[in-house]
Amino acid sequence: AGLAGVIDWECADIRDLALAPALAAPGAIAGLVVCNPPYDARLAAEPALYRALGDALRRAVPTWRACVLCGDEPLARATGLRAQKTYRIFNGAIETVLLTVEPIGPLRQSVPAETVALTAGAEMVANRLRKNLRKLKAWREREQVTCFRAYDADLPEYAAAIDVYATDEREPRTFLHVQEYAPPDDIPEADTRRRRNELLAAAREVFAVPRENVAMKTRERGKGGSKYGQFDQRGEFVVVREGAAHLRVNLFDYLDTGLFLDHRPMRLRLADEAEDTRFLNLFGYTGAATVHAALGRARTTTTVDLSGTYLQWCADNLQENGLGGARHRLVQADALSWLEADSNQYDLVFCDPPTFSNSKRAGDFDVQASHVRLLRAAMARLAPGGALYFSNNFRRFRLDEAALAEFARVEDISAATIPPDFARDARIHRCWRITAQ
Template identity: 80%
Template sequence: MRYFASCGKGLEYLLVDELVALGCGHATAAVAGANVAGDLAQAQRAVMWSRLASRVLWPVAEFDCPDEQALYAGVAAVDWTAHLPPHAAITVDAHVGGSAITHAQYAAQRVKDAIVDTLRAATGTRPDVDLHAPDVRLSLVIRKGRAVLSIDLSGAPMHRRGWRRKQGEAPLKENLAAAVLLRGRWPAVYAAGGALLDPMCGSGTLLIEGALMVADVAPGLMRHGDEAPTRWPGFDAAAWADLRVDAIRREAEGRAALRRAFVGRDIDRQAIRAARDNAIDAGLVDVIDFDVGDVRSLDPAAMPGRWGDGAERMAGYGASRPARDGGDIAASAPCPDHADVLLSPVQAPPREEAASGAQAGEGADGACPGLVVCNPPYDARLAADPALYRALGDALRRAVPDWSASLLCGDEPLARATGLRARKTYRVFNGAIETVLLVADRIGPAQRAEPVAPVALTPGAEMVANRLRKNLRRLKAWREREGVTCFRAYDADLPEYAAAIDVYATDESPPRTFLHVQEYAAPAEIPEATTRGRRNELLSAAREVFAVPREHVALKTRERGKGGSKYGQFDQRGEFVTVREGEARLRVNLFDYLDTGLFLDHRPLRLRIFEEARDARFLNLFAYTGAATVHAALGGARTTTTVDLSATYLQWCADNLQENGLGGARHRLVQADAIAWLEADTGQYDLVFCDPPTFSNSKRASDFDVQAAHVRLLRAAVARLAPGGVLYFSNNFRRFRLDEAQVAQFAGVEDISAHTIPPDFERNPRIHRCWRLTPRQRP
């Protein structure tokens, strides 16, 4: 069977890893959950053991649902005598999307009506409705005219563990707390003898979840007690009982071995009282030390807590402490660099850190004194304050510089305010609130690494390295004069080593350098072994010249196909870094897509837009991630309008605007087909940038071919120009031919391509073509 495990947005890939570790046959990430192929026993095991899932939904019907009549008929067609015991109480959770059925509560009511009518006709009785504690909970999802009706095997929300008696003003769900801990690799840190600190612990969710995680306590054990989570007749009660017996045994063993390795502080005395009460209910009051205190006063000598055999205080981390295997772990040892393996389109990505407690020691190849987890205030109710985040970062660097951190921050500016150098940031949702999870391998400044003896390069690699050094010398004066930190350093300069190497330096102190390597597909007659050898030589040379670690090199293969390069998404890690171009800070993603979100060859044109945008009404068509929009806004544009068919790219544009402190009604984002939108729009614009793809197809719009459609596109765009307005039109289709005779009827045309090719792309002047268009004056 295929069933669905739901979770909070941003936790999907952790959930997939967890489900696989729990024995599910196959799982793939979906929006806010995972599609799982497996049997009922595996699904019930997920209900007992998943720390990340919100629900486990077992489908009983799937049907086309264009309207409410079809919904009623589809539900009524199910044999409900097989799914509901006599006199059972039910409830229906509905989630709808589309134009036919838009009201979730009404959809849930129609499902109940169909079930009641069907059972009354078959048995003469009808089920009761119980919204809070039903015997069987049903889930309805309607998307794109298709309905899926499922049994909720979990019965109740799985983030509830059963121990929470009190909560603070903005409680953190336990499954999101588990994700914070797993992203920080807490099981590995604990297995290596480390401790857990939450300096703003609130009602103690992170600490209690962290203790239950390493004590191997099943999340479903306390939630359901002696009862099965559902009275659905298909539920295997005997198998559930066996799961429970095994979970009780593991809990007893785990709690007996649990170390006193948890410290919680909070400035609010009431919060600490609630945290202690919750720890009592969770059976953990003896292993967690709580104290009232301001984060600004955090200091090892002042922190409570005794470790190991109870004879050593937190302040003792200046010396060595007992490890689980009896050896010593030096407190000053830095956290291990757990860099993830790079993606490549020619190989499957490895799993990220396992989410199962059974994998706790994986990756713990060095000593990390501890992990700091924290959920600082960030929403309107708690009045997020960047100064508080700065104080948090300062206190952690002073008190526990050798520790690692996993901090759930309100947004990227707040995460940056901590001053911590992130290994990764993740976008996750705390309920309806979008947040940023910052993960740092070491809180303090990076320790100076011991010099590593250079690896001897092969003659081929040395040849590539020499060419790279030559290019860097040639570009040095230009880069320093223009402040260029992201540029192309190599573009198949040596034909045998056919790749482009782009350099991205992050806008942080100190900056990190990343390499984006795009390997051009080798001719079919070149043996794979030869191609692989040349690729390795190229990468060895690049890493040697730029002195970057392997995890800072993204390798991709760019294949040519009909209509141009093949675009697509390789993975969904959501790893972004921020770079600077002129006055703009821009987010790039080096690993998830073929392109990074920033076309470096258009740098001069974007800077020209910055210079010409003052007081202009700016329009960006086929906007991609909106880099040109950011430049126009920073250049003083009166308004900006950004049009793209992709919601993903528009969100990226919104993030880029926010990165630069821009937003509000002056900056409009439009998801639409550019030509259709232009032909329907009545606005006027002073400055327009149009950089369409060579070819695109989408379910939302008709196919687009730049050669076939450019006259219609440009006519519509020029029609929107205000008197004296300017349109910059560019594309990278090498065989493109501008129909000058047709375009000249409505616009003046100037080919400015040579002025828009930057020095780092001079080897490849055909990377794009660009024209400046102005409207013809009417006689």
């Protein structure tokens, strides 16, 4: 458009806003600020950012006019700007608030951003979080649990799960992994956004976590958490502690983190039972169970997964714990076909298949349709006296007990494998101990 010469671009934090000297000179004419800050870009739309914007404008350009398009009323209020006029307008489908300010006015002694009060809704969530933390405190201290579920849609309007991941002692930091359940279609977008922002504000306040340590994802309820929304590509792994294991998790780049927290008791049980066993981990994912078995002194471990990415993650997890080498075998294969072709024996087997998986290479896997065949093949590899732990998190799963009775003894141990932090959602997984008849 031939305007490049009259536009200056700069990439900077709003907190560092400063005028070009010519504009700041005495007698320079006042200008107009037009600003469209994030309303929802996941975590950016928060009162502290809007407060910083308002403060920056009052410090840098107090005599100017401003039009600021804000995500919602609480965010508009957080700017601290006194609007002459406020308009409710739609930006596409998103309802927003447009403030017009003339003049912006000087910066008064402002309240520090951190002390911006929570809204009533956010306060309610914060209270619930504190209550949950009190309830889990004794258990967490006794068991030294540092990664746990702190909230699971306890207040139905604030429908998200909040998991806390504290990194291990070498570099202690706290991260929050927030999974929002997609709201029903009849809830207005503005309400969803407000509640999301309130939930995040409450969580950050209670856990004193900076914005960049909060991962926010949306998952569809009841669909096994299909992939939804946008993911980061930070490539940032942090190491957390579970029992004796150091495990690498990635909070930002995938829907899941690399560690299913509801399976913590199952993994600790494997660690307890692993001594001197040949351990087999089917659908091994990032190998957290493998690491536990290896630290529990399994003689050998074999981890089978279709994904090269997850097997590499498993290798890194082993290495993180000073493990590796020929005793720990990683196999990239379709678990069922591999098992049916295998001829080795194992004393301890963990089999935690997905509900369903599509794969060009291996064909589809469906736990309901294939579990009898899968378990028959696994039992054929189990050494005398061995145990197979089978679990999955398909909520409508029905174990074909009659078919299994032909070749195995089955004990439902689900209740004993649900940890206190998942008590609100005891159906998150089911688990069976399967032995020879």
